[in-house]
Amino acid sequence: MKKMVKGFLLAVSAAVMCVCASCSADIAETGGAVGGTISRSEKTAVNNTDNWELILVNKDNPLPEGYEIELCELSNGRSVDRRIYPDLQEMFDAARSDGLSIEVTEGYRTREQQQEMMDDKIRELRWHGNSKKKAVKRAAELVAQPGTSEHELGLAVDINPVSDDEDPWPLYTWLADNAADYGFILRYPLDCQDITGIDYEPWHYRYVGKEAADEIMSKGITLEEYLTQK
Numbered sequence: 001m002k003k004m005v006k007g008f009l010l011a012v013s014a015a016v017m018c019v020c021a022s023c024s025a026d027i028a029e030t031g032g033a034v035g036g037t038i039s040r041s042e043k044t045a046v047n048n049t050d051n052w053e054l055i056l057v058n059k060d061n062p063l064p065e066g067y068e069i070e071l072c073e074l075s076n077g078r079s080v081d082r083r084i085y086p087d088l089q090e091m092f093d094a095a096r097s098d099g100l101s102i103e104v105t106e107g108y109r110t111r112e113q114q115q116e117m118m119d120d121k122i123r124e125l126r127w128h129g130n131s132k133k134k135a136v137k138r139a140a141e142l143v144a145q146p147g148t149s150e151h152e153l154g155l156a157v158d159i160n161p162v163s164d165d166e167d168p169w170p171l172y173t174w175l176a177d178n179a180a181d182y183g184f185i186l187r188y189p190l191d192c193q194d195i196t197g198i199d200y201e202p203w204h205y206r207y208v209g210k211e212a213a214d215e216i217m218s219k220g221i222t223l224e225e226y227l228t229q230k
């Protein structure tokens with residue numbers, strides 16, 4: 001099914017609509033745990049804003065001030081930085097031709113949406129009987145603090161099967177094996193929480209460009225480790 005997509009320009013602080021009709025596709029319709037031995041680095045990775053593909057956003061590196069994003073809005077309402085769109089579409093086409101059910105279930109997120117996610121997670125954890133202090137601590141391991149989420153960058157996507165009833169692991173395995181060919185990396189690998197600050201997320205992929213993606217995924221390292229090696 002061909003879906004219509006519209007694009008728009010958006011600044012982080014103030015949304016400005018504009019017309020960008022160059023994005024068109026059907027992305028929205030749409031267990032590869034990478035673990036093992038990780039070489040730890042003592043150095044701290046820092047933001048490298050010279051190359052947009054390698055901008056680091058994590059708990060120690062918030063979104064650059066005034067960061068501007070030109071978005072493509074997908075037919076299901078999700079959005080991504082339009083620069084990653086062609087490779088994302090190509091990856092989705094390849095996954096579908098391999099018989100997989102695939103959809104972007106989360107793309108760009110505003111600061112306010114990220115705050116809501118954090119608040120919801122804390123509420124949920126408290127509802128399950130955790131103290132406020134424990135709920136806040138655990139939520140911070142599961143949800144990035146507002147201003148420190150890659151989803152606010154527009155370069156990250158959560159990718160899942162179209163239906164919640166489907167086993168996601170064939171897709172997660174396919175992504176772990178193939179995403180680097182399209183410039184995407186598994187951003188929060190298994191057993192790397194001490195580096196990334198985020199639990200294992202087999203659905204969360206980050207665009208870094210094909211060269212960096214190939215090195216990161218073939219070595220089984222994190223973006224933080226890759227940047228400290230540069």
Ligand SMILES: [Zn+2]
Nearest residue numbers: 106157158204
């Ligand atoms: Zn995500």
